Amino acid sequence: MTHQTSTNYSPPGGKDKPMADVFIVGCGNIGTRLARQWGQHNRSVGALARSAASAERLRALGVEPHRGDLDDAATLHDLPLAGSLLYYLAPPPGTGQHDSRMRHFVAALDSTAPPHQLIYLSTSGVYGDCAGAWVTEERPVNPQAARARRRVDAETVLGHWCAAHDVPLTILRVAGIYGPERLPIARLQQGRPVVREEECGYTNRIHLEDLLQVCIAAARHARGIAIYNVSDGHPGTLSGYFFAVADALGMERPVAITLEQARRQLTPAMLSYLNESRRLDNRKLLRELGVSLRYPDLQSGLRGISVTGDN
Numbered sequence: 106m107t108h109q110t111s112t113n114y115s116p117p118g119g120k121d122k123p124m125a126d127v128f129i130v131g132c133g134n135i136g137t138r139l140a141r142q143w144g145q146h147n148r149s150v151g152a153l154a155r156s157a158a159s160a161e162r163l164r165a166l167g168v169e170p171h172r173g174d175l176d177d178a179a180t181l182h183d184l185p186l187a188g189s190l191l192y193y194l195a196p197p198p199g200t201g202q203h204d205s206r207m208r209h210f211v212a213a214l215d216s217t218a219p220p221h222q223l224i225y226l227s228t229s230g231v232y233g234d235c236a237g238a239w240v241t242e243e244r245p246v247n248p249q250a251a252r253a254r255r256r257v258d259a260e261t262v263l264g265h266w267c268a269a270h271d272v273p274l275t276i277l278r279v280a281g282i283y284g285p286e287r288l289p290i291a292r293l294q295q296g297r298p299v300v301r302e303e304e305c306g307y308t309n310r311i312h313l314e315d316l317l318q319v320c321i322a323a324a325r326h327a328r329g330i331a332i333y334n335v336s337d338g339h340p341g342t343l344s345g346y347f348f349a350v351a352d353a354l355g356m357e358r359p360v361a362i363t364l365e366q367a368r369r370q371l372t373p374a375m376l377s378y379l380n381e382s383r384r385l386d387n388r389k390l391l392r393e394l395g396v397s398l399r400y401p402d403l404q405s406g407l408r409g410i411s412v413t414g415d416n
Contacts, residue, residue, distance in 0.1 A: 306382020
């Protein structure tokens with residue numbers, strides 16, 4: 106299939122023309138790649154920078170930094186967001202039931218000079234355990250892990266603000282991301298065990314390059330509040346993923362143990378993923394955003410990946 110990366114997004118002009126056409130909050134690995142793609146489309150890109158070192162890194166990439174810390178609400182005022190395409194990629198804090206960072210950010214938004222559109226990268230974890238069922242965007246959220254409850258809080262807070270101020274919002278509920286620099290190499294090298302596939306539930310994946318093209322495509326659909334499942338549409342198991350990565354890189358497969366053994370050996374974080382099973386339906390994504398996935402399954406995504414380290 107053809108890899109679509111072009112876009113027809115044009116920032117609005119006039120008195121509200123933004124200082125940056127595109128603004129990114131949370132400009133880490135994904136945000137940096139996204140900024141580079143928009144730069145290739147001759148769009149000016151700005152980003153929130155927490156520190157002087159972060160600001161220097163962004164400038165070197167051609168991104169205009171604007172100092173601010175999501176953990177300090179007082180630093181978030183006067184960001185140049187009027188008329189911009191705003192991506193919010195920052196993760197919630199590591200603890201608590203609410204996303205205080207999102208709440209700080211929304212409180213600082215200027216309703217008289219709002220962004221043109223907001224795109225928020227959420228997680229498919231908001232659905233919780235679905236006992237292996239296929240999940241569409243119409244399924245009610247049912248977060249069971251604290252990290253997922255923080256994501257639901259962020260979606261809710263942002264959704265209320267956008268609805269109140271008539272700003273289009275696209276929520277991307279993203280599956281597990283893999284690709285160059287995003288493979289579990291260190292875990293495989295350490296020889297950590299995995300649960301037998303027959304005792305694993307379903308998990309979902311999306312290649313990093315396909316996620317980026319989804320983020321670009323979402324800019325062409327600025328209307329109301331829209332939610333999309335972002336996955337390749339071919340669920341598997343977590344253990345199957347580790348086996349496939351090991352095979353693709355010529356590494357030894359991890360030892361498979363029973364779920365009962367895993368409860369004694371694996372970390373609580375890993376066990377929390379094993380306690381949930383769902384299969385993401387991505388038909389709405391493909392239909393409405395017009396995305397043609399370059400890597401529609403894990404096997405095609407892993408072919409040809411050459412890496413030297415873990416993310």
